[in-house]
Amino acid sequence: MKALMSLGALVGVVGLLLLAGMVFDIIPSTTVRLVEGYMPMQMLFEVGCFVLGFTGLSYMLNAVGMGIPRFWQGIGFWVFFLLYIKYRIYPPIPFSVRAMYGTVALVAVLMWLSSNEEDWKKFKQPILNVLDAQTGFNKFLRYVYLVALPILTWGFSYNAMMPKSEEPIELRTVHPAPPASTKVHGKTYVLQTALNPYRVNPEGKYDQEYTNSLIVEQGMGRLMKPNANPWDENATGYLKYVREGGEIFFQNCHFCHGDNLNGRGLHAFAFNPIPANFTDPGTIAQLQETFIFWRVAKGGMGLPNEGFPWASVMPPWEQHLTVDEMWKVILFEYWHTGYYPRTWD
């Protein structure tokens, strides 16, 4: 038990030092990187680690007789969480969202503190002590609070009322509801039934299982399977179409969506929101191939209102590409990211 708790304490201290170092720029802020596409999981994992670390730390401090009172533990953890979501998460999230997380965290802390009567009493005690002001120090504290609270409230409300020019928050639906069918180059495609004509096995039949076995491997780098090189001179069928799709992607799409399909292309920095990151499990991995076909063909202009047409510079690709070219690009995007298109069943 003791060894386990010491380990926890060690993790906690190292984590805190790392975090503080990164926030104050003592060590490079990229020391522990946010892994692309896995940020929420990583955040949860990191906070979990810190909780374990704090538990260990608290145990160790108690063991050497320097335990921190419940009251300060609660407040300390809450403050830690607020600072964590403010400084750790990148890109930064707006204050209103942080306020929501902060409130949830506060409720969680209060629940933890009031989980049994004794703990709750221990938590309340310092507050009541100051209110009752039995000792000289508490008396002094009480006067400090009496004076400081109104002044602080005045300061905060003054600050809040000063006219400010912060960018208004505009939340937008990332994957708006698609139409039942879409008409591209004079032909109507029903999204439920249309199939990518290039997702085929060597017999020329539509075959997800076969094509999925040839896509890029998941894991760092997302490299192609050693025996499935689209650039092999003898590549035929699916792999040849992947290469052709890649050629089209790199002649048209990489300017925004990037060489690694992660939305960091040459022009990406100028746009808001920045272009979609296909390596993120929340984009094409979540969607049917026909949905992508509709989005590619109609672009930002074809978005319904909740998707904010004006916030997208995505071209209606039907202006630039043929239907075949669009299907091939989609084939390539799934190949390169190593994701399976979602199916209807």
Add this chain to the structure above:
Amino acid sequence: MQKRGTQVASLVVSATAGAILMTVSGTAMVFAQSGIPEGFKKGELAPPPSPEMIEAGKRVYFTKCVWCHGVDGAGDGPAADRLWPRPRNFNQGTFKIRLTASGELPLFDAKKPIPGQNDLFDTVTHGLPGSAMPPWEGILTEEQRLQVLAFVTTQLVKDRSFTDKQSETQTVLNLAELKPKPATEESIKRGAELVVEKKCIECHGVEGRGDGNAFNLKDDWGFSIQPANWHKCWNFRGSRQDPYNVANIFRTFSTGINGTPMPSFADSTTIDERWDIANFVNSLCERDAKGNPLSIDPLTDKPKIDFVIPSNPVEGEIPADIEHEAWKNTPRRYVAMGGQITHKPRNFVNRIDDIWVRSLYNEKSIAYLLEWDDRTKSVAEGKLPWAPTEVNIDIEEQPPVTGEEGSIAAKQNNYPVYNDAIAIETPVKWQELPAPIKPRYLFGTNEQFPVDIVKWEADGSIRAFKGTGWDKDFEERDSYEEYLKVLKSEWKNGRWYVLIERPLGNKKEQDYDEDTFFEVGKYIPTVFFAWDGHNGDAGRKMAVSAFYYTFMNPPIPQETYIYPVLIAFGVVFLEGWVLTRRANKKKGKTL
């Protein structure tokens, strides 16, 4: 040496550039005989990578790199013809960003991924900002990056060998042990003198905006190449994602950039002088109002963007002098510009990649001060073949596959010259749009959601248009033009300064149905367009920004002073109540 001589000779395209280059290659000859230049030390070629690594690297290459660099590494992948700079052709073994002496191969050791000791590894890790080469850190593992380089250096570099001790030497800049000189005023001042003395300004321009000799320079592959703009250090190829680090500039200045007209100054300057120059160049890079480096967005490696352009109120006339205090005190905003790649003709290479915007307003008008770097002042000769209102004009889009000769990189020098221009677009009746709706960023949506466009061109004209869709010709608002004023338009040393004043609108004499009404304290969606005439920009071939907001800072309302005081008193009462309650409760208990 012989080889470099011929390379250099092929570069001599203009008299001035040629003169500098000859001097430098002349001095290079001297150092070959006399030993190692100051700050360098002898290095060893690294041992060759293992065959397993090369094989593994091939897999990385054909997943990630082949798309730009091509099957044979000749820089002719599918993406190449629409890119400028073109992807690197590895075959010659010419690599730009190095710690090794001019003309030498870069440092590469497949077993030593140590930053600052492995040039090619650093390049793959951090990418080459300002080009299409992204940073691969976080995408490829360290191992994978070394593997792919093992493949590139052994299989795709064909004219030279990274292991041939007979033909290759390594003379390495000892950057780790050279301590940067503090960027004192004195050092910067000396640097400023040295860039004149060493003729840096002949290419990089008097203010260092890369506008000297901008279109007469060619690289080893025959493509047009532009001198770096010292004011945008985040676009330095060798910035290693650390653009304000003076050591990067020191390195580039010491070793030169192979394959380009940028020579090494290792033999013609002392270390001390090189630090002075590096400090000066670094001091030119854009900084915030307090003189601190701009914060760089780690996702894009460009300055962080604030989408709100605040406009400060002024009493009386808006000053036309941009040095006026009012202009100095109003915050400026970095507006990022991307190529218009939504509709034909798409602009794959936009030479204008940012604009600095400031704004002031008085009771009648709002003024925008737009400053942007453009290496060339472009004014079309003669009359343009289309009317100012025409949108669907006949400009060719770069075809996807052309081969080197027809590529976008080869065309950079040969575009017909049109007018440099800038435009500000705001929605008409933005107040009446239902909440999430704005007109489309590109020339508005339709008659229902039109936009108000004010466009200035380098021929001195200022025009007002109404836009009703990306493919609809503009409608001219003739009657409005008399209200528009160009308070200043000047091109100086690679930078345009344009100051446009327009009415706030919503006055009786102006038509509210056609013009944007600029209301104080409201977020007015604003888009910027820019055209570089020497890039053949006209019509939809242009650079575009995202939607920004013009926000006219209101005078501080009285409530701001009153309410907080009231709230503070409320808190005092609350405190009294809590204390009394607690005291009563306790009394009750003890009683």
